Amino acid sequence: MVRPYFAVSALEGADPVSSLLLGTPTSPPSPVSPPAFLLFQCNHHCCFCLFSSNDLARFLLFSQFSILMEKSAYFLFGGTNFNKKKFATDFAKFKKCKEDDDSTKKVSFFEEEEEPEHEKKAVSSKKRKRRSANSEPIEGFDVFKSSKKARGKGKEEENTKNEVVENPNKELNRRMEQDALARKQYNIHVSGSNIPPPLKSFAELSSRYGCKGFILRNLAELGFREPTPIQRQAIPVLLSGRECFACAPTGSGKTFAFICPMLMKLKRPSTDGIRAVILSPARELAAQTAREGKKLIKGSEFRIRLMTKPLVKTADFSKLKCDVLISTPMRLQRAIKAKKIDLSKVEFLVLDESDKLFEQSLLKQIDSVVKACSNPSIIRSLFSATLPDSVEELARSIMHDAVRVIIGRKNTASETVKQTLVFAGTEEGKLIALRQRFAESLNPPVLIFVQSKERAKELYDELKGESIRVGVIHSDLPPGERENAVDSFRAGETWVLIATDVIARGMDFKGINCVINYDFPDSASAYIHRIGRSGRAGRSGEAVTFYTEEDVPYLRNIANTMTSSGCEVPSWIMSLKKQKWKKHRPRRDAIYTRPTADEDVQEE
Numbered sequence: 001m002v003r004p005y006f007a008v009s010a011l012e013g014a015d016p017v018s019s020l021l022l023g024t025p026t027s028p029p030s031p032v033s034p035p036a037f038l039l040f041q042c043n044h045h046c047c048f049c050l051f052s053s054n055d056l057a058r059f060l061l062f063s064q065f066s067i068l069m070e071k072s073a074y075f076l077f078g079g080t081n082f083n084k085k086k087f088a089t090d091f092a093k094f095k096k097c098k099e100d101d102d103s104t105k106k107v108s109f110f111e112e113e114e115e116p117e118h119e120k121k122a123v124s125s126k127k128r129k130r131r132s133a134n135s136e137p138i139e140g141f142d143v144f145k146s147s148k149k150a151r152g153k154g155k156e157e158e159n160t161k162n163e164v165v166e167n168p169n170k171e172l173n174r175r176m177e178q179d180a181l182a183r184k185q186y187n188i189h190v191s192g193s194n195i196p197p198p199l200k201s202f203a204e205l206s207s208r209y210g211c212k213g214f215i216l217r218n219l220a221e222l223g224f225r226e227p228t229p230i231q232r233q234a235i236p237v238l239l240s241g242r243e244c245f246a247c248a249p250t251g252s253g254k255t256f257a258f259i260c261p262m263l264m265k266l267k268r269p270s271t272d273g274i275r276a277v278i279l280s281p282a283r284e285l286a287a288q289t290a291r292e293g294k295k296l297i298k299g300s301e302f303r304i305r306l307m308t309k310p311l312v313k314t315a316d317f318s319k320l321k322c323d324v325l326i327s328t329p330m331r332l333q334r335a336i337k338a339k340k341i342d343l344s345k346v347e348f349l350v351l352d353e354s355d356k357l358f359e360q361s362l363l364k365q366i367d368s369v370v371k372a373c374s375n376p377s378i379i380r381s382l383f384s385a386t387l388p389d390s391v392e393e394l395a396r397s398i399m400h401d402a403v404r405v406i407i408g409r410k411n412t413a414s415e416t417v418k419q420t421l422v423f424a425g426t427e428e429g430k431l432i433a434l435r436q437r438f439a440e441s442l443n444p445p446v447l448i449f450v451q452s453k454e455r456a457k458e459l460y461d462e463l464k465g466e467s468i469r470v471g472v473i474h475s476d477l478p479p480g481e482r483e484n485a486v487d488s489f490r491a492g493e494t495w496v497l498i499a500t501d502v503i504a505r506g507m508d509f510k511g512i513n514c515v516i517n518y519d520f521p522d523s524a525s526a527y528i529h530r531i532g533r534s535g536r537a538g539r540s541g542e543a544v545t546f547y548t549e550e551d552v553p554y555l556r557n558i559a560n561t562m563t564s565s566g567c568e569v570p571s572w573i574m575s576l577k578k579q580k581w582k583k584h585r586p587r588r589d590a591i592y593t594r595p596t597a598d599e600d601v602q603e604e
């Protein structure tokens with residue numbers, strides 16, 4: 001039997017083979033296994049690798065889960081048998097009402113006519129006999145036909161036999177075709193083996209997977225009529241117990257794509273420690289994910305906790321009731337280091353914004369969290385709107401039999417955002433262009449990104465004296481002030497929020513009309529995430545990117561992203577040479593137009 005195997009964090013220069021052996025597996029993968037090799041290639045300074053392949057335990061757990069699911073589903077759906085023939089008139093009325101009434105559609109997740117798959121399995125043989133005795137005979141499948149009658153059928157019987165032999169293949173092919181068509185329709189691309197079909201509707205959560213009523217009710221209450229493409233595919237993948245790495249555009253509903261199956265798989269609240277962990281790269285995003293998750297557990301006993309500073313300091317985690325813990329890597333690592341928290345029972349680990357989490361600066365923290373989540377049957381998943389090849393390789397090597405789900409084209413910006421580039425010449429030119437824009441039409445809420453906290457402060461000082469309600473957020477602010485900045489912006493008290501990339505990822509501000517890249521983004525992925533704060537959940541939005549002379553060599557990288565999401569770019573930009581992937585953060589002149597005290601003195 002293959003035992004779980006972890007080998008983590010070898011520092012620069014370490015031998016990949018010896019670092020692999022740190023985990024001392026009973027039966028390790030071959031010491032020069034391709035995953036290990038790949039890992040070293042894609043991380044110049046640090047190697048992070050993990051192998052977990054306890055297939056037997058996974059299989060047993062899954063079987064137990066299936067049995068439990070069958071049982072609970074039987075209780076949920078058993079005994080309700082609507083006689084459509086007898087109540088034909090009423091049924092017709094009901095059907096019509098269902099079609100007419102939008103609000104009924106909302107809760108129609110419960111009204112699947114098709115029998116749940118697991119329920120079908122759970123029906124006892126006694127009941128099956130009773131059913132088949134009552135049901136109309138179906139030609140070729142009536143096992144109660146007399147043998148005499150059957151003998152008389154002769155050729156017919158032969159045909160039936162062939163049909164039965166052929167049918168499983170035919171049926172399989174038909175289903176595969178249907179799945180492929182559905183994936184094509186929703187622009188879903190998958191790779192991996194035995195991938196479950198995409199969801200047709202939220203109702204299938206109940207009919208196919210026996211989803212608890214409170215989740216369906218909450219989804220309906222949120223006004224979600226149908227799953228987004230990433231939800232259609234990622235939810236069944238995770239529900240089938242598979243690991244998954246997924247890439248879908250900004251604002252396309254990835255959060256519920258992992259929270260929903262996680263809650264369904266947890267089945268019921270427990271007092272037996274933390275069972276799921278979601279890692280987010282920034283506090284604001286972690287807080288938002290916790291808030292969204294809480295919307296989905298309304299009416300249940302589940303507990304979702306956000307790892308805050310006071311919680312790290314004072315909580316007794318052994319007594320804390322918590323099913324799902326949401327944290328930044330740093331806070332969780334602190335609790336792990338202080339031996340305050342036991343993550344050995346964690347069944348689900350989600351790395352949200354995974355490409356950010358796998359950046360060099362966070363790798364050690366991620367490493368210690370992954371190590372602490374030592375349950376061999378853990379299901380890990382990676383989600384992001386950008387998935388560089390290096391991260392994909394890393395994901396492949398650390399995950400077990402993972403399914404890859406890509407919506408649309410990898411690493412593209414949201415198609416609902418109108419994107420433009422504006423040449424501002426100099427730093428001073430940017431400020432003039434910004435003021436001019438505000439004078440012509442200020443359509444709040446507007447989000448402005450700058451490249452550093454110093455520049456965020458400078459721009460805020462410039463604009464705060466004007467008639468615009470402006471806020472600022474960067475990593476130098478204390479947590480309370482950061483929270484206030486976000487809350488005021490959400491509440492519409494501030495119209496313009498100046499920010500560093502600290503809120504570029506994942507933040508879901510409803511209805512941002514315009515994102516202004518005051519400073520050119522340092523990479524194409526930063527561009528995709530920044531402008532993705534607008535144009536969310538199918539809404540339209542706008543993004544304006546200022547550039548100066550020093551940004552020109554990097555225009556082409558952004559231009560590619562723009563064209564692949566359907567925006568026009570001047571041909572001279574498209575003919576520029578492509579730059580190698582490199583963070584672009586030039587030293588820029590300070591932001592000011594008002595004379596400083598020194599200049600005042602000189603002028604006098």
Ligand SMILES: Nc1ncnc2c1ncn2[C@@H]1O[C@H](COP(=O)(O)OP(=O)(O)OP(=O)(O)O)[C@@H](O)[C@H]1O
Nearest residue numbers: 224226227228250251252253254255385506508537
């Ligand atoms: N099925 C759905 N129907 C309608 N709206 C949805 C659905 N699922 C999620 N949403 C809404 O879509 C918005 C964006 O969702 P979410 O924040 O999960 O996007 P995301 O893909 O994680 O984006 P990002 O890449 O920026 O993190 C949210 O306001 C959410 O409430």
